[in-house]
Amino acid sequence: MSTPEVTVIQDIRPLIAFVAPLLGVIGIVWAGEKRKNLRETFTFLVASIQATVVLSMVPLLLSGTIVEFHVWQMFTHVPLLLRVDGFGLLFACVASLLWIATTVYSIGYMRGLHEHAQTRFYAFFAISLSATIGVAFSANLLTIYFFYEMLSVSTFPLVTHMQDKEARTGGRTYLGYLLFTSLCILLPALSWCYVWLDGGNVAMDFLADTGKVGSFSETTQIILLILFTFGFAKAGIMPLHSWLPGAMVAPTPVSALLHAVAVVKVGVFCVVRVYSDIFGTEVLQQLDGEDWMIGIACATILISSLIALSQDNLKRRLAFSTIGQLGYVILGATLATQQGIGGSVLHIAMHACGKITLFFCAGAIFVATGKKYVSELRGLGRKMPVTMGAFMIGSLSVIGLPPLGGFVSKWYLALGALDRGATWVVFVLLISSLLNVFYLLPVAVTAFFRNPADDSEPEIKEAPMACVIPLSITAIGCFVLFFIAGPLVSMVGLTD
Amino acid sequence: MENSIAWIFIFPLFGSVACAILGISNRKICYPIAVLSMAGSLWAGIETLRQVLSVNDHTVSYLFGGWTLDAYPRGVGIEFHADILGILITLVVLGVGLLVSLYSKLPVEEETPGKEPLFYTLFLLQVTGLAGICLTGDAFNLYVLIEVAALTGYGLIAIGSNRAAAATFNYLILGTIGASLYLLGVGYIYIKTGTLNMVGIHDIIVAEGLADSATMQVAFVLVGVGILIKMAFFPFHAWLPNAYSNAPTTTSCLLAPVVTKVMIYVMIRMVLSVFGVEFSFESTLWTDVLPWLVVVAIVCAAVMALAQREIKRMLSYLIVAEVGYMVGGVWIYNYYGLIGSIFHVISDACMTLCLFLGAGLILRKAKTTHFDGLRGLFTKMPLTMTGFFIGGFSIIGLPPTCGFFSKWYLITGGMVSQRWEYMIVLMFSTMVMVVLFFRMIERIHLAVSESGENLGHGHGDLGLTDQQTRFDEGPLSMLIPLLLASAVVLVVGIYNQEVVSLIEVFLSDFNLPRGEGIK
Secondary structure, eight states, X not given: XXXXXXXXXXXXXXXXXXXXXXXXXHHHHHHTGGGHHHHHHHHHHHHHHHHHHHHHTHHHHHTTEEXXXXXXXXXXXXXXXXXXOHHHHHHXXXXXXXXXXXXXXXXXXXXXXXXXXXXXXXXXXXXXXXXXXHHHHBOBHHHXXXXXXXXXXXXXXXXXXXXXXXXXXXXXXXXXXXXXXXXXXXXHHXXXXXXXXGGGOOOOXXXXXXXXXXXXXXXXXXXXXXXXXXXXXXXXXTTSOTHHHHGGGSOHHHHHHIIIIIHHHHHHHHHHHXXXXXXXXXXXXXXXXXXXXXXXXXXXXXXXXXXXXXXXXXXHHHHHHHHHHHHHHXXXXXXXXXXXXXXXXXXXXXXXXXXXXXXXXXXXXXXXHOOOBGGGOTTHHHHSHHHHHHHHHHHHHHHTOTTSHHHHHHHHHHHHHHHHTOHHXXXXXXXXXXXXXXXXXXXXXXXXXXXXXXXXXXXXXXXXXXXXXXXXXXXXXXXXXXXXXXXXXXXXXXXX | OTTHHHXXXXXXXXXXXXXXXXXXXXXGGHHHXXXXXXXXXXXXXXXXXXXXXXXXXXXXXEETTSOOSOSSSOOOOOEEEEEHHHHHHHHHHHHXXXXXXXXXXXXXXXXXXXXXXXXXXXXXXXXXXXXXHHXXXXXXXXXXXXXXXXXXXXXXHXXXXXXXXXXXXXXXXXXXXXXXXXXXXXXXHHHHHSOOBHHHHHHHHHHTTGGGOHHHHHHHHHHHHHHHHHTTOTTSOTHHHHHHHHSOHHHHHHHHHHHHHHHHHHHHHIIXXXXXXIIIIIXXXXXXXXXXXXXXXXXXXXXXXXXXXXXXXXXXXXXXXXXXXXXXXXXXXXXXXXXXXXXXXXXXXXXXXXXXXXXXXXXXXXXXXXXXXXXXXXXXXXXXXXXXHHHHHHHHTOTTSHHHHHHHHHXXXXXXXXXXXXXXXXXXXXXXXXXXXXXXXXXXXXXXXXTSOBOSOSTTOOSOOHHHHSOOOOOHHHHHHHHHHHHHHHHHHHTHHHHHHHHHHHHTTSOOOOOOOOO
16 A cells, blocks of 8 residues: 555544543443443444544545554654554444444344343453454554454453353463464564564554565565464464354354454454565565465365355354455455455455344344254244345355445455466355355245244244344445445555 | 662661561551651652763762772772662662552551561561662672571561461572572682672773683672572572462562562673673673573473462462573573563563562452462452453563563564574463463353363353352552552553663663674
């Protein structure tokens, strides 16, 4: 993202977007379990503030202005710097808007199931979103690492929300993977860059220091690339993906937002940042072993889709689908072309909207019927038409059919592959889309077109309105994303 | 104030005398005396720091008894010599002392009833000794002050239970061996150089080219090994876990954060200022050997910490591992490693204080510090737990706590010297600490027994009575020091640049390698 004619202004807005949820936590904890409505008002309030602030920066960006805010000098050469560029802003928009939807949904879900410790839930949710925005607006590697770690730790109480044995296993896998990779793989790579580049005087800024790693030897560059790709294990690239299905023990709103939007997308976002803004397309294209990374991404896409086919538990199927879709984002980054990287940032947004719809639906089905398995869904379409309709739309968007958002990003990914001269990647994309069809469509088809196993089941109705409205909105969002693709495409620095 | 460096000692020294005398008639008066002396001493320390920063060569000297430094070699006399490093570590000692003295009111009354005058007398003498170690400019005085700190330390530990007395005996023997070795080394130095003044010793080593002298080499080894024993460097650590985990709460809160750290300071002082960079790093084998011993030390200490099921014992082994970090930071021999080591002395003192203050509060409310008694403590005492785990996250090295920054410099140091074994072992122990602290979080937060059975009935039921999970924080006199300590952990982390720039000023006097770029 280095277009020459941008102007940079100093503004506090990125910091507000980051701090607002943290301040909200005080209100949430203060209101507590006894004043539920007030507590949810606080969540709602800070989510709206965050979204407004983030959206207010869109016109600035489109007119070629980049907003920066210098928070604090961490090291002599490395500031904690927030900067709003196209990639970050698009991601921040998606995260903050979907947070509002998730808040509404959480109210329906958590109250519908009479969950415990809802205050803790909302408090840590807000902290997680604060960290997500931090990642989106980070201007250098160390800043992004800060917020990345903050997110790992603040989501732990959400993942282990059930506080039982299963939660313990899930939580251990979750933290084990994430902290092991960030402390033992990522941190050495980070210090390597900070120590050896430019005699230790480099901030690893995403704007100013792009391509400086090119001064390392080829071997070092490849090693760094591998360390960075696998160090951000939130990206779920195989073989470091097992934490994601494990983390599905969390309540559905958590799975929905954190495991379709915030956590995993933070992972892939970081990887994209490293590829596009630390290495840069020129350095990457001259790097010999870089093709292998494309191969790893493609393998992740195909293998996870195949695993998803065999999952009967709906949330687990969606989890593996997520791993596959994250593979797309990584793939776009590894292609190292303008189109490919743009496509992968778009895919972060498009997939987020589609996948959160699917998770919302899975949760709504669970609230209304207590069903978790695909095979139990027969005939549910007639009883829960809105939910299953939204599920259908979400599926089609993830598969990538027009006029839904998912089509746009896949289109640019394919263009990126052709730019790179890797025609075989297009075939991988096609095969994987077919696999998407095979594991996603049967869910909706079973629900709509197959008769229920027996009619003696108790009366099933739609989930509470607080669940149904958000999932309808995100389903509509999938259409909207297709039609506003133009501005989005220019936000990530591409032209139609 | 001109003589603030002397006031640093006058406050606690006379405070201790006051405790001993006034305490006979009124035991209640000891606590305010201790707090006030610590506050006064800390104020004098800050004043001294200001003086040190305001003079050109960044050293302030105070000669007791009116002798002069003009003779060559420098004569023998009591000199207090504050440079940036010394006064920084002194401030850490005094800060810890103030917070612990604030905290001590209830634990001292309850755990050692009737012995308050004795306890506070020893407490203040301990602080005097530790601050003296950091500021003295004389190698023999250093020995005396080490013994002052050690003897009062034995008393402070043994004042508790019978088990503590047994642990103290162990400590006493190892501590005495360490101090004797040090004294022997100082003897050799005196034979060869004819002076005991630290600056004087260094001048003569440089002027007469004593780097190859066998006598000085022997002296170096004796002094070095003596200090390693005193700082509980593995395998000389055996005294530490028993002594700290059986000691009364206040004692462990005071000794654990500072005693080992002050000995690290002594090592840095000896290596840099007394023997000098060239002597210590170039003409001895320590640079080659010690990083490997550090690897063994950290691995063993970390593994032993994993085996503990009791908070204070676990923390004691963590201290042993952290000592390994800092020793390694010095002996990987470069600029960044030393910054890391010195900064880690400061940050480790802050975070260990946090953890031990927290452990004291847990002990008071949960009646145990065994892992089995932790369930539901987040609901019962959320503030205590937050404070405790800020310390824990700092030990792990999560930003923005100070532990992250010191570890960052240590890793950088390992990378610059290309001591990969040191870097890998830092990673390893970091992972062990993740396991240690998140295992505790699991115990506190989840309703699962160690063997994996569900104890509650779902929906956050912890399998405890309402009585056991009701909000019930510890007394404010203990809680506030803990929260202050955790705030310090964060503030030192956020303002690490200010601290590091002071350390950089100190290190700029020494010719340390900064590494050449590798591709």
